Amino acid sequence: QKEVEQDPGPLSVPEGAIVSLNCTYSNSAFQYFMWYRQYSRKGPELLMYTYSSGNKEDGRFTAQVDKSSKYISLFIRDSQPSDSATYLCAMRGGGGSNYKLTFGKGTLLTVNP
């Protein structure tokens, strides 16, 4: 079993839809949870960051972490064609110098106008 599991999709939705992306993980030591967005032929860029359990909202994006279930989610409201990209979950342990990130395989999202 991989440390981080993510459904690769692809996921295709109409413009304006609510999108739900999810990851599960097995390593209880993970404390920091992130979502990266990767456009075609580009490097990943940080979209959302959450520490430990809870919710975080930023505009149309909401990140949720449930450490008891080892499950994290990203919700996109009012999805736009510009949201079409691959979304990768990423996580790391605690500690002041542990910056090693473990990534999910990514979910390819297409938002159709």
Place this chain on the structure above:
Amino acid sequence: DAGVIQSPRHEVTEMGQEVTLRCKPISGHDYLFWYRQTMMRGLELLIYFNNNVPIDDSGMPEDRFSAKMPNASFSTLKIQPSEPRDSAVYFCASTRARAGNTGELFFGEGSRLTVL
């Protein structure tokens, strides 16, 4: 500010040839990571450095792979000899250790390697 700079952007080579990928991290960043991305395996960590010292190379697949960081502004990933299964996009990323840092990694645009 310039981001992470990688070269070459694209490389096509024949099996058995030596490949060298280069990375210039963001100035002031003291962590540097090399990742490999394929459709089958996703984004995998190969090796990372802290203050130019290799910290964890457990992701380096074989002895054919080697990485160096001779100074704070330059790193190389070398494959010798290359094989078709090494075809992938290789990303370099950097970050800076500091209190309150989320640990966000800043990625380059990648080097797309095709080994024929």
